[in-house]
Amino acid sequence: MNIEYLKYFAELAKIQHYGKAAKALNISQPGLSHAIKTLEEEYGVPLFQKEGRNVSLSHYGKELMTDVEDILDIYLRMEERAAGMRAEEKTVRIGTVYPLAAGMVPRMLRESGATFPFVIYNHLTPEISEGLLDGKYDIGFCSDLLKSEDLEYYPIRDSYIAVVVPKGHPLEKRNAISLKDVADYPQIMFSKTSGFRKLQEQVFAAEGITIQPVCSAEEIEVITGLIGNGFGISVLPYMDIVHLHNLVAIPVQTSIWKSKFYIARRKYGIRSEQEESFFQYCKSIGE
Incomplete structure (x- = not known):
């Protein structure tokens, strides 16, 4: 199934003219004709019938049209959701304990030259640990050593x-x-x-x-x-x-x-270049 060909099918069904539909789709008329012929060969039935210079859906085409519209609607929702996921993936989600939220975390973002979009959430260490493990946060700043084999963490400063x-x-x-x-x-x-x-x-x-x-x-x-x-x-x-x-x-x-503050993240995951750079910068502060 070629999703582009289904789009061509739906547009031709609406406009009912090869030349005008091709122009609306910004493709050549032979290209549109080839797409429709390919669909007809794939499904084994004629999808359109001629009416002078125009065309209209055959009774086979009318039966398929409802399914085509449903497929295109689902495909559009999937594209919109994927676009949202791509935008969210670029946003670095940071969970931090309250002691570091107002000063150290914003300062490290500035000093590291961070230009990526980010969101900062204030929570206690247990909530941050849980958020890191379930993927709610990409990076965490915590006040206790997190005992989880799925997380890596490094001290960045002493607390008192x-x-x-x-x-x-x-x-x-x-x-x-x-x-x-x-x-x-x-x-x-x-x-x-x-x-x-x-x-x-x-x-x-x-x-x-x-x-x-x-x-x-x-x-x-x-x-x-x-x-x-x-x-x-x-x-x-x-x-x-x-x-x-x-x-x-x-x-x-x-x-x-006595306590320390740590930077933490999941040991494995897909990370953007800037997210990785920021993590390594913060890690180096405590070395």
């Missing part, structure tokens, strides 16, 4: 716990600090529905400190806003976003919590 204070705070000039030094200041924490709240509680518990927060919030953007407006300070895993506000992050000396 920091005390975040507003500019002008008495602790602002400290290069490092202990949790005991900050325990008496009003504390802002993540809400109990956030995955980061457990981490905050653990680092204080490791120092034998119990904290009752003055307020809490689900999102880091809200917490940084509360800090900036003087409601308190917060002990947070390091996040680039604090530098986008009028805030200071002071590393905590005594925290037992």
Whole structure:
């Protein structure tokens, strides 16, 4: 079956004139005649009948016309879907943990000279790992080592716990600090529905400190806003976003919590040249 010949068949059935149909199809009239003759030989029946200078569908042609229209409709939908898939394939889908979303990932995209279209999604490490494995993301930036034989991952930077204070705070000039030094200041924490709240509680518990927060919030953007407006300070895993506000992050000396950020992807897959280049650039940062 030649899909182009079926298109010619449908166009000739509509226009009912070889010369005009050939012009509409931007082919020669002999080329159109050859296509129709080939179809008639293939199906073993005449598809058109002459009516003076025009032609019309034979009764065989009329019976086949419905099927031809269905085939062409399916083919058009398939072409449209394939075009969408090609456009999507060129778009690099990046999943990143929140600490890197506002600063490091955009900066690496700029420094690597990335010109490809991309989409950035913010999630926690488990969601990013799952998204990489099921093909939702092409590249992931994660805060924990992903234990999967189907993924490759490389460290790109260390993470740490920091005390975040507003500019002008008495602790602002400290290069490092202990949790005991900050325990008496009003504390802002993540809400109990956030995955980061457990981490905050653990680092204080490791120092034998119990904290009752003055307020809490689900999102880091809200917490940084509360800090900036003087409601308190917060002990947070390091996040680039604090530098986008009028805030200071002071590393905590005594925290037992240590972690790294990783870049990850599926071990096998079809990759664009620019996607591969960006991955290798990010990988080289941690080497």
